[in-house]
Amino acid sequence: MAGISEKRSGAYTLLAYVTLIVISIFCVLPFVWMALASIDSNVQLFLKWPDSVTFDHYTKVFAEENGVRWFANSLFTVLSATFIVMVVAGLGGYALSRSKAWWKQPFLYAILLIRVLPSTALLVPLYKILLTANNGIGTVLRPLVGEHYRFVMQLFGFIDGYLGLIIVLATGQLPLALWIMKVFFDGVPKDYEEAAILDGATLVQRIRRVLIPLALPGLAAAGLFAFMSAWGDFLLPLILLSSPELQTLPIGLFRAFLRVNEIDYGLLAALATIYLIPAVIAFSFARRFLVQTFSGGVKG
């Protein structure tokens, strides 16, 4: 009796191995192609071992294309947005956790619902709002900065400027981050703050000395998810940026791919690998927080 069920269990285990191996190969195969193609001196569209290993494609990304610029733009906008998200969601999440006011529940429902709105559907009105804001700030800045107008607008413009992209990217990551921070602060006992209040600490002191140190793990999780999502975003830079100096990695990759007559797969593979690596690193850290975000947030 025991023999049969053991044999059967063994068969199921074997089946489990086969299934896992097949699914894993399906999942990893495109990455293998990309990694090999990025160092293959004779790139082909199909998966093969490199004829000889070369780093020319990587050199080309930085020497012939604007790889450095794209990478720097991506890093700057995404890190700025992530930083803003951490600060704003840290404060807001604390307020949402501690408040007992009437607005708390509607606000929490609202941020869950904001997460389900498709960003393509919001894009047109968003673009018009940003355009108005851009004209407004342009009117103010033009007399002030004179001949540097174009440069200043690339920094502070809402359309085709860093500031606009950063703010919109950050806002998009806020709902999940607020949720993560709210849930996180729910788990932090109030004793510490109450002790600080009894000691006569002001709100600012309480935030700096007590809450920020306590909140660091939560902020790390919120920041990681904000970074990953903003780093992978393609739609916003596609719509909001047009100057070549402002292009980010996803757009650089996409545009390079559209040059139909002269697609250089080695170059593209190297560029895509460069773009992929920070995402994978962030994801490997964020992985253990993944389940928690499901319970309250929406899949990102």
Next chain:
Amino acid sequence: MAFDAFQKRKERQLLWLLLPALVPLLILTIYPALYAVYLSMTNEALTGVAAAKPRFVGAANYLRLFSDGRFWNSLFVTFVFVVGSAIIGQFVLGFISAMALRRKIVGAPVFGAAILLPNAAPEVVAGFMWISMLAGGDHATLSKILVFFGLPYVDWLQTFPLFMVVMVNTWRGIGTAMILLTAGLAAVPAEVYEAARMDGANPRQMFMRITLPLMAPTIFLYMLISTVSTISVFGLVYALTRGGPGNKTEVISVYIYNQSFAAFQIGYGAAGAVVALVVSLALGIAYVRSLKVEV
């Protein structure tokens, strides 16, 4: 009395802390959503006469939308995309992986990491990798595999475009399904299985009578979440096919994009956007209600 005043002051302070989050969310998400409704009732455009002087046109955009075959096509494509990739593909493969990883598997973390890897890939990278796997006729990797087994090769993105888009999105989401369902499986108490084994239940019976019913709430939540998030997928499809060939893979988000930013018909595109907003909101409300969020 003094306590009341203290409480009031504290609440006011908290509201100040929330303000930096509240303001951008109001201006950049809630207001655009409402503005989309307004725009959808105008003939607003990016170029031409309507760009200078947009007029209120009432329901005209919606009437046009509902008689536009391309719009219905995009709804159909979106439906196939969601059902094929989120409801069937990701869920089935994710569930199978989660079940398999419950056994004592050597190298389980490696399998887990491999299955999660596509989730980390940015949409454009995913699109690029899969074009390379699928395009190029007999040169494509997938074709090479077929030829290896003695089958004729296929130009995948031309012959089965929608199926390929579904497959690539499935590929991208198996990991998240697996993680969520693993958490759900872990919540099923081991004693239940133990008791069933005592009663002589076989694995199939245990799966049908215990695992599935106990997992039903988790599965339902997962389906809602993944449906909503799949409706809003844009970058992956756009990078892979840009909606083509023809309009065979034009999901609703690509349709809205094409109408607004390629054809410059902002008012008309907004009508499509409102339809997408309403559907997503309805699903979102169902999600929030079934979640019974503790707030």
